[in-house]
Amino acid sequence: MKISAIDAKFEAQKIAFAPITFQAIMAMKNLGVMEYIYNKRGKATTQGLVNDLGLSKYSIEVMLETAEVMDIITLEEDKISLSKIGFFLLRDELTRVNMNFVNDVCYEGSKYLEESLETNKPAGLKVFGEWDTVYEGLSKLEKPVRKSWLEFDHFYSQDAFDSALKIVFADKPKKLFDIGGNTGKWSIKCCGYDPDVNIKILDLPGQIEMAKQNIADHQLQDRIEFHPINLLDTAQKVPQGADVIWMSQFLDCFSEEEILAILLNCAQAASDNTTVFIMEPFIDNQPYDAATYSLVATSLYFTCIANGNSKMYKMSTFKELVDKAGMKVDETFELIGDSYHTILKCSLK
C-alpha cells in the first residue's frame, strides 16, 4: 500500500484511539443512532436525532463528530447519511458477529495479550474464570458472552457442511470417524445424507457426554458410536477401521507441534483405503481482505482467550504438516460453497 507520511500519521491515530472509537460505534448501534440515520435515507439531522432518540445534543454531537472522522457518516450541509463503511457496520452479518464477539468475549481479556504472547497461555481468560482453556469454561460463561461466542463460532462454520457432504461421500464411505465431533452436528448431518454410513465420534469425555444426549434426541444411537479420547496424550491412539477420518475446524485449536502429533496418530490408524479429510479456514487463500483480516485477527483471540497457542493457519503450513505426518494431499477443495473453508483430502503416502 502506497501512502504519504501525512496519511500514515492519520492511520496511526485511527489505531491509537481504536478501542474508544470501537466503543463509540457500539454505542451508536445500541442507542439506535445508526439505524435512525439509515432509515432517514439522507435526511437525518442532529436536531432530529436529539428530538427522536431522547439523547442530549451533546451526546449526539460527540457521536456524529466521531463517526464523521471515521468515515462512517457523511455530511452534506446539515444532512447526515451513512457511508458504505457505516452501512456494513450496521447491517453486515460478518461485521455484527465480529463486533459482538470482540466486545463481549475479547475486549477485557485483550489487555493481557502481551502476557499471552510471552507465556503462550490464555492470560486474558482470567477475566471470566480460572480455566486452562476457554473450552473448559464455555458452559459457565455468562449468557450474553456465550451467545456472542456461539454466534461467532457458528458464523464461520455455516455454509460449509452441505458442500462438504458431497465431497466426503463421493466415494461412499461406510465408516466415518468424526474427530473432535463436538455436539455431533456433523455426524447427524452425515446420517441424514447417507442412510448406510456409520459414525464414530472421537472427542474428550466431557464432550462425548454432551454429544450422546444430542444423538439420542435424533434417535441415531444405532448408527453413531463414541470413543472418548484426549488427543494431547499421544499414548491414546486413534483406532483403526475408518474409511474416512474427518476433522473440521478442529486442528486450529492446537499448536503446530500438537497438530503434527494428531496427524501422526491419524496416520497410524489409517490403512491404504482410508481418506483423511481436513476442513479449515486458511488465512492465505481467502477471496477478499475482510475475510483474511477477520481470520488473522481471530488468531489473537486464540492467543489471549482460547488456549494461548493455536491460531488460524496458512494452507501451506498444513500441507507441510500433512507431509511430515507421512501423508499426501490428494486433492484440495478451496473455499467450498462460498464459505471460508478449504478441504484437504489426504491419504497415506
Add this chain to the structure above:
Amino acid sequence: MKISAIDAKFEAQKIAFAPITFQAIMAMKNLGVMEYIYNKRGKATTQGLVNDLGLSKYSIEVMLETAEVMDIITLEEDKISLSKIGFFLLRDELTRVNMNFVNDVCYEGSKYLEESLETNKPAGLKVFGEWDTVYEGLSKLEKPVRKSWLEFDHFYSQDAFDSALKIVFADKPKKLFDIGGNTGKWSIKCCGYDPDVNIKILDLPGQIEMAKQNIADHQLQDRIEFHPINLLDTAQKVPQGADVIWMSQFLDCFSEEEILAILLNCAQAASDNTTVFIMEPFIDNQPYDAATYSLVATSLYFTCIANGNSKMYKMSTFKELVDKAGMKVDETFELIGDSYHTILKCSLK
C-alpha cells in the same frame, strides 16, 4: 471518501477487531518487535525475531500476520520491513502519547461509553474510583495511569505558550487574570516574560492550594495572588479590574451551557479596556487529519472518563457563545506556533 463495497467491508472489519488489534500493536511495541524490525532496516526475518527476542515462533507469527493485514509491516520474500504506518506507531510522539493515554486511561472505562452518552456522567471513571470527575481523582490515580494522563495533557499544550505570550502581551497588560490557572505554569511564564505584570489566579480552592506552593517555589508570591472560585456556581462572580482575562484549555472542560455562563461571568467583570483571551484546540481548523482525529476522539474521553459533558469544540461554536455572552471576537490567531491551538481575542461589544 469514495470506496468500493468490498473495501468498505474490509474497513468495517478493521473497526470490528480494533480493540484486540490495538493490543497487538501495544504488545509488538512493548516486546521490542517493532524496534527490532526497524533497526534491521529491511533485513528482519521471522527466525531472526525468534532467535533474538526469545519469543516462540508461534507468538512471532501471530504478531507478524496481524501486522501484515494491518499494513504495519511489509514482506518481501521472507524479509520484513516496517511500513510508514508502522514507523509512526513506533516513533511518532503524537501517536505514542495517544496510544499510552488510550491504553492506560481510557481502555477499561470505555466499556461504559454507552452509559455515559445516555447519562452525561463519566461512567467509565468508576474503574479508577468513585469520583464525579477525573480531576477530583487525578492525584489518586496509579502512577503509570497518571503518567500517561499527564503526558497527554502536556503534549497538547506544549509549543503554544511561547507564541501566546507575544499575542497576550502586545498591549502591555498590567493586570492579568488566569482563570483555571491550575498549577500556575502560565502565570509563572507571564512573570518571566513581562517584569511589570501582576497576576491573579482564579481556580477551585483545591487547585489554588497546589498552585500556591508552586508559586512560592518560584518566589513569585509578591506578583501572583489567588482567588478561589467555583465557576459552576453562578453566584460566585469573577472580580473586576483585569486588563486581560486569560483562559487556556479551560472552557473545553465544560458543557456549552456552562461555557456560556462562564463567559457571561467574564463579561460582567470586564470593562471596555478588558481583553478576554480564549486559547483552545478547535476541531474545525486543524491542518491535517491526524490532528483532527486525535482531538475528536479525545471528546470520547471527556464523555466517558473526564466529566461526561464536555468535549473538543468547533471554533464556530465558541464564536457563537462569545457573541451570546455580549462580547465580540476582535481577532483570531489560528494554530499559533505550529500548535493545535487557536486564540480568540475578545472584548465587550
